[in-house]
Amino acid sequence: MQKHRRSEMTLAAVLACAAGFVDAVGFIHLGGYFVSFMSGNSTRGGTSLAEGNWMGFAIAFGLVAAFLFGVITAAILRRLVPSRKRLAVLLYVTAALASAVALFDLGVAGWLAPAMMAVAMGAENVIFERDGEVSIGLTYMTGTLVKMGQHIANAVTGGDKTLWQRYALLWLSLTTGSIIGGVAYLALNLNALWIAVAVLVGGVLFNDWIRRNPPRPPATRVVL
16 A cells, blocks of 8 residues: 555555445445445354354345455456556446446346445455455455554564555545445435445546556656
8 A cells, every 4th residue: 555656546546446436335325234235244154053043145145246246347347458457447336336326216126236236345355456456345344453553563663654544544434434424325315325426436537537647757866
């Protein structure tokens, strides 16, 4: 994460906020299942199976499958497009999330809306990728908190004093998004997702600004 520019970290924070928003909306709508936190769904699915709750098991692992589908298809998309790979994935995420709320609004297969939300959240994690690996995870924060703790320890013991702040920014962004998403769902139901779609559209535009404004090379000092 330390190799990413500040502008990229700003974009990541915006997208993490959107992910928290969407996950909160999905969590309330589904009565305690997640559309981006698959560790939670795996645990819920396992305990549902142990209790003989087959519907709960199907919902939890159906969402896991949809999330994984989003990751796989977004990764394939990155490999297929010749350039502007981040833009392609951003557009895919935006389209998937817009499809989810459109299905709900049109009353056409509305039960697919949570699955499409999970597809979008899985795909979002492929936006930042380097050398075939995710460089910034946007929808899950356990690893982020671990790394933040490690870098705080480094700062306390004489290491880099500021690197932990990048991880804190992502966690705070997702948490803030979840608060806003919960409030928005109570007011708007799944139509709250249009707010997240608008944020993603803003992310697309900001990503284009980043592309058009590459970092300037450091000035060369001339010694006379």
